Each structure stands twice: as C-alpha cells, then as structure tokens.
Amino acid sequence: MRPRIRGGRSTVLAALLSLALAAPITAAQALDSPAGAAAGATATDGADRTHPDRQPHQYEVTGPATPAARTALAATGVSIDEVHARSVVITADRTQAGTLRQLGYQVRQLPDLPAASPATPAAPGARVKDFPRGYTGYHTYAEATKEIDTLVAKYPAILSKQVIGTSHEGRDILALKLSKNVAKDENEPEVLFTAHQHAREHLTVEMALYLLGELTSKYGSDPRVTKILDSREIWIVPDLNPDGGEYDIASGSFRSWRKNRQPNAGSSEVGTDLNRNWDFKWGCCNGSSDDPGDETYRGASPASAPEVQVVSKFVRSRIVGGTQQIKAAIDFHTYSELVLWPFGFTNDPTGPGMTQDEHDTFATLGKKMAATNGYTPEQSSELYITDGAIDDWLWGDQKIFAYTFEMYPSSGHGGFYPKDSVIAKETARNREAVLQFLETADCVYRVIGKEGQYCKGR
Structure with missing residues (x-):
C-alpha cells in the first residue's frame, strides 16, 4: 500500500525529509528491552483499527x-513514546511506518507484548470488563469508582466527591476534594x-488512587x-478519559488505544487526543495532527472533546472574586520518567x-521534585x-x-503496560x-526566594 501523505503537511514533511536524510542510519543507543505497544487484539467497533x-x-x-527533528517526526501524526540520544520510540500504524521509511529513516518494529488472555473468560462475542492476567491489580473504571466511594464513606470529614460532568459515552468524570x-x-x-488523559496510560489512575488513599489514611498521624x-x-x-480506558x-488484550471514543464527523475514524x-x-505550531486517524489528532476545534470541556469548566469554576484559587497542578502520564x-x-x-522569574520558578521547582x-x-x-x-492551557490561560x-x-x-507488580x-x-x-x-515563588515580591499578604 502506498504510504499516506496527507494534505496540509507538505512543508512539515519536506522538513522531515531533509532531517531524515541528514541523520545517521545507526542508533546511538539501544533500547533496554522491547517496549510494550500491545496490539494483540484487533479493534472491532468502528473502522478506525480494523485493517x-x-x-x-x-x-x-x-x-x-534534536527537538526540531523530533517535532517534524511527530508532525506526521505518530506519537513519540521514548526519546534517546539519536533515536526515538514511536507508536504508529504500518502505513505511517512506511511513510517514515520512504522519508529515509531506519524504522524497526519492536515486539508487541504477548497477546494476554482475560483474567476471567467471557462468552463468545461478549466484552471483557477486566484487565488481563498479570494486570488485574489495575482498576477498571467500575473498580476505581467503588474504591473512591469507599474512601469517601470512610473519611467524610476530609474527602468529598463531585460529578463535574460526563464523558462522550456518559461515564461520570469525578473531582475529589481533600481538605480539613x-x-x-x-x-x-x-x-x-x-x-489518564491517554487511555493506555492506566498507571496514572493508580497514581490518583494512591494519592487519595495516602492523604486520607495519613491525616492526623503524619504531621x-x-x-x-x-x-x-x-x-x-x-480519570479524564474513562471511555478510552475501558475500550x-x-x-x-490491550489495544494500545490513546484517544477518547468520540466519533469524528465526516470520518470513520474515532477519537481525539x-x-x-x-x-x-x-x-x-505543528505540535498535533489534523487527521482524525492519527494518534495525536487535535479534534475539530479547541476543547471539542467533552472531557476537555468538563475539566476546563471545572477549572474556571475555581475563579472566585476574579482570582483563580488553583495555584498549582500536576497532570500524570506514562511513560519516560520526566518532570x-x-x-x-x-x-x-x-x-x-x-517572565524570567516565572520560568525560573517552574524550572527550580521541577528540578527540586x-x-x-x-x-x-x-x-x-x-x-x-x-x-x-493541558499544561500550556493551565498556565497560558489560567x-x-x-x-x-x-x-x-x-x-x-x-512501556505503557508494566505489570501490576510495579504499582505500589x-x-x-x-x-x-x-x-x-x-x-x-x-507561594510557588518561594523556591526562587522571591516570596516577598510576589506573595505579600498571603
């Protein structure tokens, strides 16, 4: 099949070709072991992954x-999963991989995870509602919701639950509040x-559940x-993307799904990054894709995804008296061990x-963490x-x-699917x-010693 080079990308792909031809064809750094882009099962609902x-x-x-070379690569619509000295690991389909080979890159498919069998066998044609064997320590949406409800019932004085909206398929998106x-x-x-913005990044749900459990259980005993x-x-x-996670x-078997499950008008492809x-x-800035079939499809318009709309509205609801009450935020993803x-x-x-002070504050606190x-x-x-x-929006807009x-x-x-033994x-x-x-x-500015200048009276 002819590699697909989509309209509107000629400049980007020309830049990529020039970068590709200038790049050495041997990797400077071998991967430690095959990364897990498990595609053991074929998606059967919708035309997005059937071929x-x-x-x-x-x-x-x-x-x-270089960042420029990686940006040109990402602009083809693939997602970059790992960055090494002179190589990257990407998630792509075979058609996209063919495009990259045509552009002059050496592209090597990594082994997929072995096809995992369900922890509980299901009737023919039925949907499996749990993680495969070796992963059952991860929480499904229903299991996570149940654990959250248990914590809210156990610690009602310091933990509350709000439904701040619903996903495309109607699942509740929750915001948990912790305070005295x-x-x-x-x-x-x-x-x-x-x-959990990205569906296959299940470890991030476990991170959120860990924080809920740690902060509630240690209140009153840990100073x-x-x-x-x-x-x-x-x-x-x-869980910002419950539909994608369940899909x-x-x-x-893991589908290596990244996006949400929102249909795209005029296309058989499903999902927005x-x-x-x-x-x-x-x-x-060529930092996302305009093609609904790509891993990094940005959606039809800004905040067109219902899940993004829900969280955006919630963040704006925390503006009280003209001042945003949320001072700092962390969005959890996997993988690569980065701040x-x-x-x-x-x-x-x-x-x-x-400003320079704002940059210095970001960098100093980031390095400290x-x-x-x-x-x-x-x-x-x-x-x-x-x-x-999200980080650019939270800072640039809020x-x-x-x-x-x-x-x-x-x-x-x-990769995206480490065994459940690593969760704790x-x-x-x-x-x-x-x-x-x-x-x-x-007062985040405290990390650069300027709390007196920026946080007076706080």
Missing part, C-alpha cells in the same frame, strides 16, 4: 537527535491533580499530611506571557513541540503553575515530590 495496516505498534526510529473542612469553600490555596490538609484544598480528577481493555485539544495555542513544565508550543524558555523521584526535569518543548496541551509527570518506566520494561512502588515513588509540591503551593 491490519491501521493497528498500532511501537517502532524504533533511528536518526532524530471539606464541605466549606475556604480561602486556602488549591492544588489540582489530573490523570506533614495533616498540615497540608489543614491549609490546602486539594482536587483530584482520577483499551475491552477485548481481553485529549492532550492536544486544550484551548490554548490549539493547532498553532515537564510549559511551554510545549515554543522552544523559547520564557515564551509569550512568561525530580531530585526526589529520579525523573529527568525539562521544559516540555525540549522533547518536541506540542500544542493544545496562570496555574502546571507540570506533567511522565511516570514509570524510563524505557522498555512494559511506582506510585509511592512520587510521594515526596507531591508533598513538596503541596507545601509550596501557597
């Missing part, structure tokens, strides 16, 4: 060694944690946790609307350009100090970083 050439796999692409006087809207700094809940209002949105496991759909610099901060749409270290969990700290665009991302944590693993070791260790690994983040939230 073998459209099923996602992971590939190692040799050559891209949880029923009152007090004049306290607020912090937001979000998870740091107690002080934080006495002086902060914490919001956790544990990813519904067949009994939620983290390219936020209404700030949307589609501005990232804005901007993603530009290589400029400050960018439009960001990374020192506790062993992640690599950097501005998002040091990897490659993205546009329409002036919230917003970070992305890319969780375990750093490379290989299961890899969620607890971020405990200290989160506590420091919460402690800093009342």
